[in-house]
Amino acid sequence: DAGVIQSPRHEVTEMGQEVTLRCKPISGHNSLFWYRQTMMRGLELLIYFNNNVPIDDSGMPEDRFSAKMPNASFSTLKIQPSEPRDSAVYFCASSLGRGITNEKLFFGSGTQLSVL
Amino acid sequence: AQSVTQPDIHITVSEGASLELRCNYSYGATPYLFWYVQSPGQGLQLLLKYFSGDTLVQGIKGFEAEFKRSQSSFNLRKPSVHWSDAAEYFCAVAAGSFGNEKLTFGTGTRLTIIP
Numbered sequence: 001d002a003g004v005i006q007s008p009r010h011e012v013t014e015m016g017q018e019v020t021l022r023c024k025p026i027s028g029h030n031s032l033f034w035y036r037q038t039m040m041r042g043l044e045l046l047i048y049f050n051n052n053v054p055i056d057d058s059g060m061p062e063d064r065f066s067a068k069m070p071n072a073s074f075s076t077l078k079i080q081p082s083e084p085r086d087s088a089v090y091f092c093a094s095s096l097g098r099g100i101t102n103e104k105l106f107f108g109s110g111t112q113l114s115v116l
Numbered sequence: 117a118q119s120v121t122q123p124d125i126h127i128t129v130s131e132g133a134s135l136e137l138r139c140n141y142s143y144g145a146t147p148y149l150f151w152y153v154q155s156p157g158q159g160l161q162l163l164l165k166y167f168s169g170d171t172l173v174q175g176i177k178g179f180e181a182e183f184k185r186s187q188s189s190f191n192l193r194k195p196s197v198h199w200s201d202a203a204e205y206f207c208a209v210a211a212g213s214f215g216n217e218k219l220t221f222g223t224g225t226r227l228t229i230i231p
Contacts, residue, residue: 004159043160043206043221056218091159105219107159 004108006092012114018080021111024073025094033105034067034077035091043091049075082115089113118143118211122222130230131199137192137225139181139207148210149190150219151181155203163205166190177201202229 005024013019025032033048047057052069060067064083069075079086089110096104119142129135141147148167152160164175171183181192190207207222 042223043208045218045220048218093159104162105160107161109157109159 004092004094004106006090006108006111008111009109010112010114012116013082014116015083016081017115018078019082019086019113019115021077021090021092021113023075023077023092023108025075025092026106027073029094029096029106030072031095031097032069032075033093033095034075035093035107037089037091037110038087046077079113082113084115087113087115118147118209118220120207120209120220120222122205122207122225124225125223126226126228128228128230129197132196135192135194135197135201135227137205137207137227139190139192139222140188141190141207141209142188143209143211145211147190149181149183150208150210151175151179151190151192152206152208152221153177153203154206154224160206163192197227197229199229199231202227 004026007022031050034046035043036046037043044059046059047067048055049069052072065079067077089112091107091110093105093107121140123138150165151163153163154160163179164173164181166173166183173181179192179194181190183190204224204226206224208219210219
């Protein structure tokens with residue numbers, strides 16, 4: 001398996017533009033997580049899905065952020081409109097089952113987002 | 117709410133020397149604890165985890181960690197580091213009802229290896 005695949009690897013955009021980050025989890029995995037990593041705040045969980053259903057989105061910072069998982073093999077994280085403070089590395093991760101205490105999280109390589 | 121503190125932002129050690137990375141957690145119940153490693157430009161990889169039982173946990177790449185409840189610590193150790201161990205290391209604690217756990221990460225410790 002190719003692992004968790006994220007695209008694009010790098011995204012540079014201007015303030016106010018819409019940004020869409022994409023993630024393909026490992027085939028057969030039922031849980032998908034979106035994390036944001038910044039120097040100041042470290043790694044933060046934004047949202048996670050189980051069987052394509054959002055379970056906890058309490059980490060989504062504002063209404064400008066939205067995430068969808070239309071099927072088991074694809075998820076998007078959208079920021080509209082984007083702001084400079086959204087600049088960060090966004091990671092997608094997946095796991096085989098529900099929750100993470102009995103499962104191993106597999107991370108993608110991340111999307112480096114720069115909002116100018 | 118649970119939290120994780122990694123007091124050392126950056127550590128430099130010589131190749132072949134021993135290593136200890138500190139991690140302190142705050143959580144009201146029995147914690148589930150993890151160490152992840154992030155190589156440059158890569159995602160995170162699980163090194164080891166503690167759920168219960170033996171408080172000394174063995175992981176991949178020769179790493180181990182010891183859970184000390186009295187000190188609320190879960191420090192990562194390696195007896196002899198290799199240049200390939202240079203990376204960023206994250207401690208994490210999981211909390212929540214079964215099946216709805218959330219991982220809370222520390223801010224990370226960057227490890228530099230000098231020849």
